[in-house]
Amino acid sequence: MRIRPVLLSLLASIALVCTPAYAFETAPEVEEAQAAIVVDSSGSILWSKNVEREMGMASVTKVMTAVVALDSGMDLDTVCSIDYVDLGPYSQTAGFTSDDAPTLRDLLRVMLVYSGNDAACYVAQNVAGSVDEFVVLMNAKARELGMNHTHFANPHGLEEDGHYSTVEDLVILGRYALEHYPFIASTVRLPYTEAYCDGWYQTFSSTDYLLDVYQGALGIKTGSEKSGYCFLGAARRDGATLYTCVLGCDSDWGRWSDTMALLDWGYSVRTTRRVAASSWIIDIQPFAYDFRYSCPVRPSETTDIGYYNTGEGLSYEGVMVRDSVLAVPGQMVGAVSWAQGSNSVGTVLIVASPELSHMPSIGNVFALPLFSEEG
Numbered sequence: 001m002r003i004r005p006v007l008l009s010l011l012a013s014i015a016l017v018c019t020p021a022y023a024f025e026t027a028p029e030v031e032e033a034q035a036a037i038v039v040d041s042s043g044s045i046l047w048s049k050n051v052e053r054e055m056g057m058a059s060v061t062k063v064m065t066a067v068v069a070l071d072s073g074m075d076l077d078t079v080c081s082i083d084y085v086d087l088g089p090y091s092q093t094a095g096f097t098s099d100d101a102p103t104l105r106d107l108l109r110v111m112l113v114y115s116g117n118d119a120a121c122y123v124a125q126n127v128a129g130s131v132d133e134f135v136v137l138m139n140a141k142a143r144e145l146g147m148n149h150t151h152f153a154n155p156h157g158l159e160e161d162g163h164y165s166t167v168e169d170l171v172i173l174g175r176y177a178l179e180h181y182p183f184i185a186s187t188v189r190l191p192y193t194e195a196y197c198d199g200w201y202q203t204f205s206s207t208d209y210l211l212d213v214y215q216g217a218l219g220i221k222t223g224s225e226k227s228g229y230c231f232l233g234a235a236r237r238d239g240a241t242l243y244t245c246v247l248g249c250d251s252d253w254g255r256w257s258d259t260m261a262l263l264d265w266g267y268s269v270r271t272t273r274r275v276a277a278s279s280w281i282i283d284i285q286p287f288a289y290d291f292r293y294s295c296p297v298r299p300s301e302t303t304d305i306g307y308y309n310t311g312e313g314l315s316y317e318g319v320m321v322r323d324s325v326l327a328v329p330g331q332m333v334g335a336v337s338w339a340q341g342s343n344s345v346g347t348v349l350i351v352a353s354p355e356l357s358h359m360p361s362i363g364n365v366f367a368l369p370l371f372s373e374e375g
Helices: 005-015 058-071 102-115 117-128 129-144 167-180 182-187 252-268
Strands: 035-039 045-049 194-199 200-205 216-225 226-235 241-250 269-276 284-286 292-301 303-308 314-320 332-340 343-352
Touching: 035 167, 045 167, 045 252, 058 102, 058 117, 058 167, 058 182, 058 216, 058 226, 102 117, 102 182, 102 194, 102 200, 117 343, 129 167, 167 182, 167 216, 167 226, 167 241, 182 216, 182 303, 194 269, 200 292, 226 252, 241 252, 269 332, 269 343, 303 332, 303 343
Parallel strands: none
Antiparallel strands: 035 045, 035 241, 194 200, 216 226, 226 241, 269 303, 284 292, 292 343, 314 332, 332 343
8 A cells, every 4th residue: 555645744744743752750659569560551561660579469369260250151140159168267258158149240249349258269169160170260361361470379369378470460460351351340440239148138348449539540459468468450541541550568558559659650651642633634535426526534533642751752654545546425545553662552544524625627528629529
């Protein structure tokens, strides 16, 4: 496909309004986390600390439990049996008993929202037949996702030898869960969930403090153990999604303040530029079905792109979809793709406007002297 000169001229003019990206001059003020990370929606690391340090991830584990359960294909309305497990006096449990008949949906919601450890065990038992068999599936999924510094020993996250991950691996999991599992994405944003448990209908509140206090918070999962408090989080503002993870915080508040510091910093180093407006006319092409009219060629919509001040500048590539100069209203004519380094940051579609412009008639060319019998 060839690139039309007029499109290249447009690109050159647009490039003038795009200032170069600058290197980060600041860093997030993380105070407690032994390991921390913030990445953008493409998975690019904006900032990290001890990114490959293997640590206990506590109940953040339950995100993988939900992923594996949903991968099984079991209907969410399947009624699950309860084979009671004793997880100790200090474990957060919902209190399901063998007389209860929760659905898989109930168990997953109580597990993700309230962080019920017993619910995680019952999910594993009903999906795979046993906790041990379910853990095999968890580790297989981790390998599939490229979580190379992660190993699961249980579905709930209680401390156990051989149960660890890294902040880098966990944001891989978090991005995957929110992008591919609508059930998880919607559940982790719930302020509470309800289920019939231990003989009565109960309300289970979310353990996620940020849902109430941070603009654009999307979840995902809390955790705590002897090695510290942790949180795998996400937020979306002004069209930009950021993912964070903190491990090994000294206090409950520390994981929240460190996460907010990561998110605030991530949004502070993001820049937005307008690269197209639907009102711009960038070319005029003849109307394919009547040469007395022409089609103005415009961007399909007003487009702002967001990028991060990482030191890499913006680049663009324009292509024409078709070689013909004749246009049909509404037809896509070309596209301009914008990137920062190897990461795509936006695409502008170029279309022929449905509003035709009148062009002066040149008359019937076959009536000119060249084609006249009298000529």
